[in-house]
Amino acid sequence: MDTESHAASSTFGVTVEQLDELMESRENGTKKLEEFGGLPVLFEKLKTSEDGLGQIDIDNACADRFSAFGRNVHATPKSKSFIRLWLECLKDPILIILIISAIISFLLSFIPKEDEGSEGNWDWIEGVAILAAIVIVCTVTAFNDWSKERQFRKLNAAKEDRMVTVIRTGVQQTINIHDLAVGDVVDLQQGDQLPADGVLIRAINLESDESALTGESVTVNKDPKSSPFMLCGCTIATGNGAMVVTNVGIHSEWGRTLASLVKEPEPTPLQNKLDSLAKLIGYFGAGTALxxxxxxxxxxxxxxxxxxxxxxxxxxxASSLTAWIDFIILAVTIVVVAVPEGLPLAVTISLAYSMKRMMKDNNLVRHLNACETMGGATNICSDKTGTLTQNKMTVTQGWFAGRLFDRVPARDELPASIVAHIGVGSAVNSTAFLQVDEAGQPEFVGSKTECALLQLSRNWGLDYVPVRKATSEITEYDFNSDxxxxxxVVDMTQSSYEEAARDFPDFTAHAGPRIFCKGASEMVLSLCTSYLDEQGQVAPMTDGVRKSIDEAIISLASNGLRTIILAYRDIEPGQTPEQLNDSDLNEKELTCVGLTGIMDPLREEVPESVRRCQMAGIMVRMVTGDNILTAKSIARSCNILTETGTAITGPELRRMTDAELDAVIPTLQVVARSTPSDKLKLVTRLRALGEVVAVTGDGANDAPALKEADVGLAMGISGTEVAKEASDIILLDDNFHSVEMAILWGRAVYDNIRKFLQFQLTVNVVALVIAFTGALFLGESPLGAVQLLWVNLIMDTLAALALATEGAP
Incomplete structure (x- = not known):
């Protein structure tokens, strides 16, 4: 540790080495943490708390913490210098033979010949010219490789750049992962990838998938008392919680693993195929030279x-033997010209150029071969929310107090208890939060559905912050596709909660736990046995009321609105922790608070993008978890669902045999109320039928489908880290238009390579034929070694640069 780092670490009560020892002791349980004095002492040594870093650290941009404990940046492969790349070019056996031959030719040019005239011997120029051409070829090739490596490094750096949710000064906010500091408190949600090592502060039904580090596919239960250590690079399989960061960057477990695994990118399938083609052409050239x-x-x-x-x-x-040096030089030159070194170079340049341009079109390419594969895609299975729509959700209609509103009712139009239940339910049964953006404007961060509900409560004058802070959460039943x-489930007995909920008098009546539920309208409605009537009182759910809600769901869904029902139930005191964790026991006999219709506007550019994909011979299918009526309405709006198209639900797809599904697939355009397993089944069948499939996904459960597809496209904004890790391309703007651009650039790669191949093979064949026929009939090649080398230089480098960097059509 240098002097500056030592000085910085002395301001804290713990060093990097001690924190390393703490995390390395995790195999022995919590013994080392207990020696530290537990979480309170760890907080004290790190000068932090459950509320996260203080204002002093924020004002100081965490400079002291970065000096003491390092930044959250991982190791990268050491970059090759230009000189090293230039020298590596000289390792080519053909160039070595050519250099040796050129040197011999240069030296032999000074041996007097019997017919040499008074003008002197100028044969040395040929050897020098060959050497000069070799120097230029190596310089151009090294420069291209150096530029390519720099581009790939920028793209790899962009892949690691993401936002994480932390708690600072008691307030949730998102920061760049590289700004994460030791002592930060990180909010953990299902699907998140841990950005650093840490110690768990609190957890509810939290399980971590540590297979990325251990290789074991079984998830690990995490608890602050028995298993508190969280490892960077692992993902949250279920539950939620918070942890205090102890190790970042190269000091984390993932950082140390990465440092031992860094390697250069492997060749893509297209590069391997063209390498084989180049060798085949080389053999033909060698035969011609011989x-x-x-x-x-x-x-x-x-x-x-x-x-x-x-x-x-x-x-x-004996001097006449020098002619054999010319023969050898000519033969080696023919081989040099015949071998299309520029072909792999053109592929590399084209891929690197396409990746750079795709980045501008909001496509972050994680795997290089995805550029090629996207060009041959024949099917796209797309999500709806955020991809086809703007993911800017707003409650526009709803069913409350026994009737359907064609707008959002004002607060005084509804009974106080309904407003209260929606406000408190949206606050506690949510992980979304409000933060101020760079322009100083407030914005909600998190699930856009939850943001819409919080915005509705905010419009009614209800603040989620005091309710959420004062509420004691007992347990939760996570959302999943099934x-x-x-x-x-929250504790309703705290006096602090009563103070925070003083505007909601109905909430003080029940002494015990209360469960708040929200979700897909059909699912939640089937669990409801009562509702809040026009007086705000609990009333039985009669057949007439249920029919009224069903009709409201159909009306809202037919207009393309997402329908969400909010409900609650009071749980009798005295349940054991095991009973409270039983969703089947508690998610029943709910009271329906209301039905909300949430509008998510269609992206303006999507209908035209879908139309262009269809004109290019690509079948676009929408796979969504929404109601079938909502899905069909949106699909028609964006040109996916046609008059001859088929729309089915996930349960219907699940019941189909492979043969039945194969018969439906040619016209299948919409799958509604789908689960990730439905998406996986569809992708598997499409690939079995010989289709090249691209799939979009955002949830942790989408990972199998993203991996199964030929190209997996994860959402950069709404996608979980699990989905991003399983993907080949990340859509930075979550927009279907970016999928279209990825296909365009994928096809551009093939078009550019085809143009270059046609050009190069034409020149190669002509040069070989001229050299061979000239030797056969004239006794010498009309094209000398120097001429052939310079033609090869222009053809392999400048032509590669020109043809491989043409834009998408």
């Missing part, structure tokens, strides 16, 4: 030995 040397050798032997010595009784001069709902 025949050319053989013909020239026979002509030399006839002229210098048979005719001059045997027939004319002349004298054989349940289509999310619930939280």
């Amino acid at each position: 025949f050319t040397v053989l013909v020239l050798g026979i002509r030399w032997a006839y002229k210098e030995i048979v005719k001059k010595v045997i027939i004319d009784n002349g004298t054989f001069h 349940r289509k709902r999310m619930s939280k």
